[in-house]
């Protein structure tokens with residue numbers, strides 16, 4: 001029939017009688033399928049639901065691309081895939097598709113890397129999933145690589161904690177802070193020492209640090225609250241006894257004072273959390289025994305508020321925990337590894353948790369603000385009285 005077209009001038013519209021041609025699917029089949037709305041798409045092509053596509057035979061354009069293929073010029077789709085989000089995707093016969101044209105050498109190299117297992121050199125038509133170390137592995141070796149990476153992360157974190165404690169102990173201005181409960185005076189002894197053991201601050205916080213209580217008892221606040229000497233721990237690096245939130249309580253109390261706290265930072269840094277650091281230190285496979293029974297790990301996170309220790313004894317325990325971590329021997333290579341920034345996980349869950357930490361920090365910083373709002377005797381009123 002194409003031969004008959006030879007005599008027709010170019011650009012002329014030629015009509016065929018549809019009945020002379022074997023069109024599949026025929027217009028009648030298309031119309032019928034359309035009326036039934038099952039098994040075929042509106043264009044009459046076989047319709048597959050997700051998960052039902054014969055994947056070795058048919059593929060969408062993005063799927064072809066992953067196989068380094070593309071539809072040939074003029075290659076028609078022969079089926080349709082139902083897509084929950086965007087409606088429908090055209091499906092092409094994989095056997096009829098042609099290889100993608102060669103890319104730049106860099107892109108070719110990347111394509112190759114993604115399709116060869118870094119462990120056993122197995123190849124795949126589709127790119128492998130990257131492991132947490134950034135390399136590509138076959139399914140079996142990816143799991144092994146991720147486990148290896150996780151073990152290495154635990155070890156590195158442990159050495160990072162050891163380095164951290166050395167850094168803390170080397171800074172003479174670092175403040176070690178503890179607070180306990182004294183039944184006799186019904187107050188919280190609050191103590192700050194340097195690493196070397198010099199007492200920086202010693203106070204007894206009254207039992208009125210809650211915001212709602214403060215209104216009624218503002219006049220009962222101890223006079224030292226207004227003493228600028230209490231700001232001696234401002235802008236220092238602070239290591240506080242775990243689980244008591246001594247510094248937050250102290251800051252809250254200062255928030256009710258006449259002192260101008262704008263721009264003054266009294267808070268431990270998030271990375272200076274002693275219990276978390278010690279937990280990571282003891283998580284090293286060689287140090288798991290530290291978690292057994294009544295151990296140092298418990299010492300590091302014990303609720304000192306309820307214990308019978310004095311604040312000075314608690315600080316001594318903080319110091320001992322820091323020294324224990326700092327004594328951990330580190331080879332130059334381990335130091336190098338520990339100083340390297342940890343690989344940032346890319347999952348959405350971990351990004352959310354980073355965001356949450358920042359928000360908690362902001363809320364913590366604003367704890368003092370809450371007191372100001374509740375307490376009418378805060379700074380603006382004092383001059384008139």
Ligand SMILES: [Zn+2]
Nearest residue numbers: 117120138141
């Ligand atoms: Zn492999």
